[in-house]
Structure formats: structure tokens, C-alpha cells
Amino acid sequence: MINEMNRIDESGTWHDAIAGFTEVSASSTTATRPNIFRIAGFPRRETVSSNVLAYFFDPDEDHGLKDMMIKALLRTIHKEDMDVSDVSVSTEVSTDKNNRIDILLDLPELSIVIENKVDSGLYNDLADYHCxxxxxxxNEAIVVVLHPFPFDNFALADHPSAQGLVVEQDLFDVLYDDLFRNALGMLGEYSLDANPRAVDLLQQFIDNYSPERKQKKMDNTSTDITQFVSQANGIEQQLVNVRKSFEKYTEAVHSKLHTVHEDLISRWEEESPVNGKSVTLADNWEWPKRYKPFYNQYYAQSFKLENPGSGDMGRVITCEFFFNIEFNDGYVSSDPEYGSFNTIWYKAYWGGLGTNQKPEVRITKPYHQILDAKLEGSNEDIKNAVEEAIERTLKTCWNI
Structure with a gap:
């Protein structure tokens, strides 16, 4: 039976194998977002966590979230009535005994010591911090022990370092997810005035340090494995053959369109894509830079009309062509619902590399259009179709 399966590679058999698969639920297909903490190699570094928390606790920082995070903390420990009109934030503060406080928040009526524990055990002199x-x-002072998971083997009230401190009075045990839950609950009212990059950083921080989110991803992963194993049972070799064939297809398309792209760039660097007009090539690029099977590859050219009084980057038009695989570059996304693996797609929008690429700057309608050429066609046919689409777009938008 196994040998017979190894010889199966007909397209009809592939179709029968794939047709048995059902759509995976949305909860388990959520893409993994880029995360700076994981990429930089310190997903569990305590000092990094403390510095990021201190940044968001400080209302005067450039995140634009103002006092949201410190109010979230106060809500978590049931001290919402505290005055936050003047907040001072410090990290790595030395006590008279040379113990170091991770984060110190000085409010008009209260000082909050935060002992941040990511992975290590609690061995710090909390009483010294408080004193x-x-x-x-x-002012009055309290100590907050902030950590991802409940402590094993002891209660905070019984810890030797907490002598003289009373839980829920001047000593508080706070889980990351409790703080995150309150912060996210307040994010809506603060986000309009916030720096979008800071909001994204906060989301990345929560993704990285939230046990609840990590557990949810683990649960989704188990579901994905179970579903695939169940549906692939008995047709393993057919699916392997499909994957290998599809990888060859994507590699071949990448190579072909890359050649077309480079030929057009060389041509446009010597002459305008719109004859008789001062249209220059502003930018050109491919995405993603590192080619991977199953990732789309698109090719883009930005053009600028060199005309007195034509304005600045608002006079830049970018045109892209790509093949039929889903992609999302963080600005625009493609998930074509029609077309085939012989289809070349085309789209255009106002702006270019380094400028805004939002839905309101779309030019082509519908945004994703099928190019008048097939992937099976010659390189020259594809180049001619791309040039015709670009010339049509530039002449229409610039009225030339």
C-alpha cells in the first residue's frame, strides 16, 4: 500500500486528497505577528521587561497613552482614587542597603515600589524597599510584586522578605495578565491620541509576556496538529507530492517575474514609461526580500511626475505586479478570491516606498486586477502587459 502511494502523483489524485480538507477555524489560523522581543533575542529578559514597563508607566513619555498604564496598575490593586497628576518614574534605584528597586513610581500621595519577576524566584528584601x-x-509607600505566574510553594504574606508588610494593604501580588487586562480595557479611550507605534509596541509586549496569550496559542497549535493529522490520514504521500510541486511552481514564478522586473527597471532607467513626459523612476523593490516557498513575491515601481508645481510625494504613483498567493506586507494585503495559478495580478496606489499606503490612496478599481498576460506566456508578453497597465495608470491619474 505504501509503495503504491509513493507512485501516485496525478493531478486528479491530488484533487481528491485536497478536496477532503475543511476550512480551518479562524481562531487557529491567526498569523504570528512580528515581535521585537523575540526577534532581538530577549523574550524573557527581566531588565528589558522593567524598562518597557517603566516607559509605559511614565505619562510624560512619547507613547501618547498618558496615564493609562499607571491607572491600570492602580485599578488592579484597587487604588483608583490616587492622584496621578504628577508622576516620577525611575528604574534600578539603590536603597541604603544597596538593594536595587526594579521600578519606582512616585505619585503625589504614594510611592509604589515594583519588584518585577519574570522567571526567577523571589529573594528580594521587600521590607527594605518599602522602608x-x-x-x-x-509619603505612604507600597510594594507590588509583579510576575507572570502564581508563585509555587509559598504565599507572599509568609515570605521572609515581607516581614512587617501586610498583603492588600502595603504589599500586593499582581499577575501580568491582571495588569494587561485592565490596560487593554482602557486602551480604547486612550488610543486616539496615542502614538500608533507605541500602541503596537505595547501589544507586542503583551504578546510576549502574557501567559494567557501564550496558552491560547499553544491550544491553537494543538488543535491545528490534531486537525491536520486527522484529515491527512491515509493520503500523506499525495500531500507531500502536492507541496513539492507547489514549491517548484513558486520558485519558477519567482525567477521568471524577477527577470521581468529587472529588465523593466533597466528600460525605465533609460527612458520614461510614458513617452514624451518627464516621468522618472522613484523607487523599485521586491517583497519579501528573502524568498520563501508559499510566500508571495510582488514587484513594485514608484514613478514621479517631474513637473513644476506638481507637489511633493503626493505626486508619486506606485504600481505592483504579483502572482496568485496570499500576502500581507503590513501596509496592503492581497487575498484574491478568483484567478488561477496562471494569473498575474496588478494594482496601483498613490504614494511610494516610505510614504503612506492606506486604502484611501488606492488607484486601480477594483484594487487587484488581472494583468493581460499569463504566467505561461513569454517574458516579452509579460513585460508588454505590465508596461501597458502602467502607462494606462499614469496617463489616467496625471491626465497626460
Whole structure:
């Protein structure tokens, strides 16, 4: 039976094998977002976590979220009535005993010491932190132990370092997810004035340090494996053959369109794509830079009309062509619902590399259009079809 399956590679058999698959639920197909903490190689670094938290706790920082994070913390420990009109944030503060406080928040009426624990156990002198903060601020002080998971083997009230401190009075045990839940609950009212990059950084931070989100991803992963194993049972070799054939297809298309792209760039660098007009090539690129099977590859050219009084980057038009695989570059996405693997797609929008690429700057309608050439066609036919589409777009938009 196995040998017979190894010889099967007819397209009809592939169709029968794939037809048995059902659509995977949306909850388990959520793409993994890029995460700076994982990429940089410190997904569990405690000092990194403390610095990021301190950044968001400081209302005067450039994140634009103002006092959202510190209010989320106060809500978590049931001290919402505290004055946050003047907040000072410090990290790595030394006490008189040379112990170091991870994060110190000084409010008008209260000093908050945060002992941030990511992976290590609790061995810090919490009583010293509390005493030092109270003496140096002249206010009441509390200690917050912030950590991802409940502590094993002991209760915070019984810990030797907490002598003299009373839980829920001047000592608080806070889980990351409790803080995150309150912060996300307040994000809507703060996000309009916030820096979008800071909001994304906060989301990445939560993705990286939230046990609840990590568990959900693990649950989804198990579901994905179970579903695939169940549906692939008995047709393993057919699916392997499909994958290998599809990889060959994507590699071949990548090579062909890359050649077309480079030929057009060389041509446009010497002469305008619209005869008789001062249209220059502003940018050209491919995405993604690192080719991977099953990833789309698109090829883009930005053109600028060199005309007195024509304005700045608002006079830039970008045209792209790509083949029939889903992609998302963070600005625009493609998920064509029609077309075939012989289809070349085309789209155009106002703006270029480094400029805004939002839906309102779309030019082509519908946005994704089928190019008047097939992937099976000659390179010259594809180049001619791309040039005709670009010339049509430029003449229409610039009225030339």
C-alpha cells in the first residue's frame, strides 16, 4: 500500500486528497505577528521587561497613552482614587542597603515600589524597599510584586522578605495578565491620541509576556496538529507530492517575474514609461526580500511626475505586479478570491516606498486586477502587459 502511494502523483489524485480538507477555524489560523522581543533575542529578559514597563508607566513619555498604564496598575490593586497628576518614574534605584528597586513610581500621595519577576524566584528584601521608599518620598509607600505566574510553594504574606508588610494593604501580588487586562480595557479611550507605534509596541509586549496569550496559542497549535493529522490520514504521500510541486511552481514564478522586473527597471532607467513626459523612476523593490516557498513575491515601481508645481510625494504613483498567493506586507494585503495559478495580478496606489499606503490612496478599481498576460506566456508578453497597465495608470491619474 505504501509503495503504491509513493507512485501516485496525478493531478486528479491530488484533487481528491485536497478536496477532503475543511476550512480551518479562524481562531487557529491567526498569523504570528512580528515581535521585537523575540526577534532581538530577549523574550524573557527581566531588565528589558522593567524598562518597557517603566516607559509605559511614565505619562510624560512619547507613547501618547498618558496615564493609562499607571491607572491600570492602580485599578488592579484597587487604588483608583490616587492622584496621578504628577508622576516620577525611575528604574534600578539603590536603597541604603544597596538593594536595587526594579521600578519606582512616585505619585503625589504614594510611592509604589515594583519588584518585577519574570522567571526567577523571589529573594528580594521587600521590607527594605518599602522602608526606603517611604523615608525618601515622605509619603505612604507600597510594594507590588509583579510576575507572570502564581508563585509555587509559598504565599507572599509568609515570605521572609515581607516581614512587617501586610498583603492588600502595603504589599500586593499582581499577575501580568491582571495588569494587561485592565490596560487593554482602557486602551480604547486612550488610543486616539496615542502614538500608533507605541500602541503596537505595547501589544507586542503583551504578546510576549502574557501567559494567557501564550496558552491560547499553544491550544491553537494543538488543535491545528490534531486537525491536520486527522484529515491527512491515509493520503500523506499525495500531500507531500502536492507541496513539492507547489514549491517548484513558486520558485519558477519567482525567477521568471524577477527577470521581468529587472529588465523593466533597466528600460525605465533609460527612458520614461510614458513617452514624451518627464516621468522618472522613484523607487523599485521586491517583497519579501528573502524568498520563501508559499510566500508571495510582488514587484513594485514608484514613478514621479517631474513637473513644476506638481507637489511633493503626493505626486508619486506606485504600481505592483504579483502572482496568485496570499500576502500581507503590513501596509496592503492581497487575498484574491478568483484567478488561477496562471494569473498575474496588478494594482496601483498613490504614494511610494516610505510614504503612506492606506486604502484611501488606492488607484486601480477594483484594487487587484488581472494583468493581460499569463504566467505561461513569454517574458516579452509579460513585460508588454505590465508596461501597458502602467502607462494606462499614469496617463489616467496625471491626465497626460
Amino acid at each position: 526606603w521608599a517611604k523615608e525618601h518620598s515622605g
